[in-house]
Structures are given as C-alpha cells and as structure tokens.
Amino acid sequence: MSIRHGLLALLERGPRHGYQLRAEFDAATGSTWPLNVGQVYTTLDRLERDGLVVQDGAPDADGRIAYRLTDDGRVEVGAWFRSPVTAKGAPRDELAIKLALAVTTPGVDVLAVVQAQRTGTMRQLQELTRLKARAHDAPDELAWSLVLESLVFRAEAEIRWLDHCEARVVRAASRRPAPAVTGAPARQGSRR
Amino acid sequence: MSAPVLVLSGVTREHRQGETVVRALRGVDLSVSLGELVAVMGPSGSGKSTLLQLAGGLDTPTAGRVRVEGRDLAELSRRQVAAVRRRSVGYVFQDLNLLPSLSALENVALPLELDGVRGGLARRAARAALEEVGLGVLAGRFPDEMSGGQQQRVAIARALVGPRRLLLADEPTGALDSTTGEQVLRVLRARCDAGAAGVLVTHDARHAAWADRVVFLRDGVVVDQSGPGAGAESLLTGDGAR
Structure with a gap:
C-alpha cells in the first residue's frame, strides 16, 4: 500500500498536519492498517522533496506544520484514482x-x-x-x-x-x- | 448457556441402494442451544441435507438419537413427532412454498391455524413475526407483489411464528442476490439472538460466517468445527476498529 497516495488523497480535502492525516486515514480504514506518526512525517518530507506538497504557513502553537497539495500533487492524486491497482508480479503467497x-x-x-x-x-x-x-x-x-x-x-x-x-x-x-x-x-x- | 434445543448423538443414517448401503451420516454429534446459530458446510453428498431432515423429524436415523427440546423423537408416536414438527420446529427452504392465493399475513398465520389456534390470535402472532423480519407494512401483500428477498423473509416469519424455537434453514439464500441474501442472514441471526436455536445449511462461506459455529461435514462425518473465535478483534488492531 502506498502511504504516499493515501496522504495525497487526504490532502485533497484541504491543508492538514501529520496527526490529522493519521487520524483521518485510520478513521476511513477502521484502523485496519494503522500508520504511525513517524511514517506520516517521513512520507510528507519525501512528498515535499518531490514537489507534491508544500508547507502551509507557520507552525501552530504546538509546533505542528500543516501541508497542502501543489498542482503537481493534485495531478498525482487524480492519476492515482484513475489508474487500476496492479500487484507487481505475484506476491509470495x-x-x-x-x-x-x-x-x-x-x-x-x-x-x-x-x-x-x-x-x-x-x-x-x-x-x-x-x-x-x-x-x-x-x-x-x-x-x-x-x-x-x-x-x-x-x-x-x-x-x-x-x-x-x-x-x-x-x-x-x-x-x-x-x-x-x-x-x-x-x-x-x-x-x- | 441454556439447555440445548437440539441434540444429535451418534446419529447414523444409511440408505440402501440395491446391493450397497450408502451411509449418508456416520456417528454425528451436534448440540444447538438457544441463542445459537450453527452453520453446516460440506460438498454435495456430504450429508448436510440429511442432517437437517433428521433434526426436523422429517427422517429417522438408522442409529443414534435426535432430541428436540428434550424429547427423544424415537420415543414418540408418529403423531407426537408431527406435533413436535408443527410446534417446535420451523423450516426455511430454498423453495419457499408460500401459497400464492394468501397474503403474507395469512401465509404466516397458516401453520398456527392448522394447529388449532384461533384466527384472531394466529393473525396477531403472524403480524408480530412479520414485524420482526421488518415486513409489518407489507402484511397485506400477496407473494407475487413482493421481491424475492421479501418473500424469503415472509418464509422466515412463517418458520418462527408462535412459540417455535428451532429454526432449520436449507440454503435459504440460494436464489437471492448477495445483498438480499445478506439481509436474510441478518434476520436469521437476529432471530437466534432474540431466542431461537438455528441450523443453517449453506455452501456459501460468507453466509456461514454469520453463525457462532461452523461444522464441516465430509462423507457423512463431522471433520472439523470452527467455534467461537478466540479474541474476536485479534484480526484488526484492537477494538479501536470500532
């Protein structure tokens, strides 16, 4: 499962910081595949590096930084929803x-x-x-x-x-x- | 857990086919209590339907005992067995056998009226049974004015009207699409939770999964059972799932 695309899809709803993203991901999927906050922030760093998200303003009172989608990020989310999920090769079963x-x-x-x-x-x-x-x-x-x-x-x-x-x-x-x-x-x- | 409603002990059923004896069931033990729904699965010819027929007194075992609400069917006269069938046992088959010339309410009331219950009383019980399956408002409709799923729920209401506490269902979702089939299973489950013992024969694992216990039959023998799972939430991380 690509956490990248999951987070991008959630940011389509508007700017969010990492804790919010984790909570919303867990709510949608019933905590079936729980994320830890470290994973969320690492992924956000990579998405920022790749130009798909940017920091949205200054940190809040608790020092949390919100992120929002860039235009490239929005294109990436659209492409993800439109394309089928394909298993790469047969996973070892x-x-x-x-x-x-x-x-x-x-x-x-x-x-x-x-x-x-x-x-x-x-x-x-x-x-x-x-x-x-x-x-x-x-x-x-x-x-x-x-x-x-x-x-x-x-x-x-x-x-x-x-x-x-x-x-x-x-x-x-x-x-x-x-x-x-x-x-x-x-x-x-x-x-x- | 309360006293079991249905107990099969060492039940064997043989059919003679010319020279050979076919054993449809061999030494089956099964006990079902109030509030419990047990599913029976197995390939065709494994003895599933034979088990249901024996449990409902529609067939008699070659060896072993069948007890319904504490009464050993072998010790009862033919007439007493018929009374147990009418009063204690409800059947739901794939083939619904609703009478087309009677309304839903009249179909559900019929078994009580045949058993000598007065009309008004029978209809009140029938209405309650229809409400229980969510069809109170359709009580006046005729079978051909209802969908397949609604007809199946009428059949379940008819199986449970009055004081009957043993529900036997043979592929009750056979002719229904998957969403309607699931509604039927929810009704069966709710009825067992509310105070009935149920036995469900099905080939559909998704439907069997509504049961508390799934019994696997093969060549007339119980080969395995999946009882109440240890730690219902172990699959998903913690009860935080909901």
Whole structure:
C-alpha cells in the first residue's frame, strides 16, 4: 500500500498536519492498517522533496506544520484514482506455497492441510462478520465497512479456492491407477 | 448457556441402494442451544441435507438419537413427532412454498391455524413475526407483489411464528442476490439472538460466517468445527476498529 497516495488523497480535502492525516486515514480504514506518526512525517518530507506538497504557513502553537497539495500533487492524486491497482508480479503467497509443497511431499495429508486452513480462514471470516454486524449503515461508516467487506470477500475467495483444491486432490487420487486392475471402470459414489 | 434445543448423538443414517448401503451420516454429534446459530458446510453428498431432515423429524436415523427440546423423537408416536414438527420446529427452504392465493399475513398465520389456534390470535402472532423480519407494512401483500428477498423473509416469519424455537434453514439464500441474501442472514441471526436455536445449511462461506459455529461435514462425518473465535478483534488492531 502506498502511504504516499493515501496522504495525497487526504490532502485533497484541504491543508492538514501529520496527526490529522493519521487520524483521518485510520478513521476511513477502521484502523485496519494503522500508520504511525513517524511514517506520516517521513512520507510528507519525501512528498515535499518531490514537489507534491508544500508547507502551509507557520507552525501552530504546538509546533505542528500543516501541508497542502501543489498542482503537481493534485495531478498525482487524480492519476492515482484513475489508474487500476496492479500487484507487481505475484506476491509470495505462503498458503499457495504450502499447498504446492504439500501435494509434492510424500506422506503429507493434503486434505488435512486444506481442512486446517479452511477452519482457520472460516474463523477469521466469522470474526470479520461479527465486526460487520456491528457496523451501521450511517454515511461515516461507509468507508470502514467497505474495507471490512474487502477482507470478507478475500477470506471467502480463499475458502472457495481451498474447496477447489480439495476437489482436485480427491479427483487426482481417484484417477491414480490401482495396481493390477487396469481397464476396470473407476468406482463411482465412493465420496457419498 | 441454556439447555440445548437440539441434540444429535451418534446419529447414523444409511440408505440402501440395491446391493450397497450408502451411509449418508456416520456417528454425528451436534448440540444447538438457544441463542445459537450453527452453520453446516460440506460438498454435495456430504450429508448436510440429511442432517437437517433428521433434526426436523422429517427422517429417522438408522442409529443414534435426535432430541428436540428434550424429547427423544424415537420415543414418540408418529403423531407426537408431527406435533413436535408443527410446534417446535420451523423450516426455511430454498423453495419457499408460500401459497400464492394468501397474503403474507395469512401465509404466516397458516401453520398456527392448522394447529388449532384461533384466527384472531394466529393473525396477531403472524403480524408480530412479520414485524420482526421488518415486513409489518407489507402484511397485506400477496407473494407475487413482493421481491424475492421479501418473500424469503415472509418464509422466515412463517418458520418462527408462535412459540417455535428451532429454526432449520436449507440454503435459504440460494436464489437471492448477495445483498438480499445478506439481509436474510441478518434476520436469521437476529432471530437466534432474540431466542431461537438455528441450523443453517449453506455452501456459501460468507453466509456461514454469520453463525457462532461452523461444522464441516465430509462423507457423512463431522471433520472439523470452527467455534467461537478466540479474541474476536485479534484480526484488526484492537477494538479501536470500532
């Protein structure tokens, strides 16, 4: 996640200092990916260096400096919203790697690996759903509930993928030729 | 937790198909209490629907016990089982079976009237059940004047009208789009929270996630369960999330 673009987008609303930016970022995303203030100020320094933000007036009584967008910064925010987010290459996915190794490592009970993950992901999905049940439909909850639902849909996709893996592993096992029974039709209905 | 409304102990159900015996369920234990919603997931043929049929007294186990509100269904006469089905158990199926010639209110009141409850009383209970699912204002409408989601909520109201405390739902969101399906799940969840025990059979993980417990069935056996998660907020940093 680019903190850069997150902060630029927040500055589109008007000048803000670092603490405000952090609070507004956390409010929109339900503190799902909390920022620390150090990260915020480091990023603001870089944005200033790149000419995308400038300091807005003198420090306030607490010594906090507000920043505002430059024209270049505004162009950058627009471009960010318009362009799709693309994952750069396939990020290393521990679960996919684990399953790939499980099906190729002798003696591993692949179905048990799948089920353990399914239970774990379902538990996660239940927790997310509990949070969602508490979120109201008020307008200020919209941003946060959309973030929550993105996590919900991802967990659901993982469970569907696990179901798919399981079906393929079972099918592959049933196709493996049993010794000395070549030509016999595959037994059906053993999965009931 | 209160005494369980539904208890399956060591339940096995075999079907004879010619020479072979197919075991649809093998030694299943399951207990559901008031306030609890349990989801059952598994691939087709894993025994999900058989489990629901047994729980509702629509089928009898080959071995094991089914108790509904403390009564062992095997010890009851056929007539007593029918009475348990009418009075203690509500069913919601994908196929709604609402009667098209009756209004929402009349559809919901029907099971009570069939059970001998007087008309006025039955209609009052039906109205309360419809209000509970957020459809009080549509009580006079006929099924074909309502959306799929509204019809499904009428079916849930009908399943829970009167004193029934066990709710059995088989793919209740099957024909609905995802937003409407979620509304139905919210109603089911709220009804269980308000004092019912629910069993929900679904293939949809997002819907199963509304349950307190998810039971995974495979080849007629419970292979795993995901109980109440340890530390509900562990996923997101602290309860500051909300």
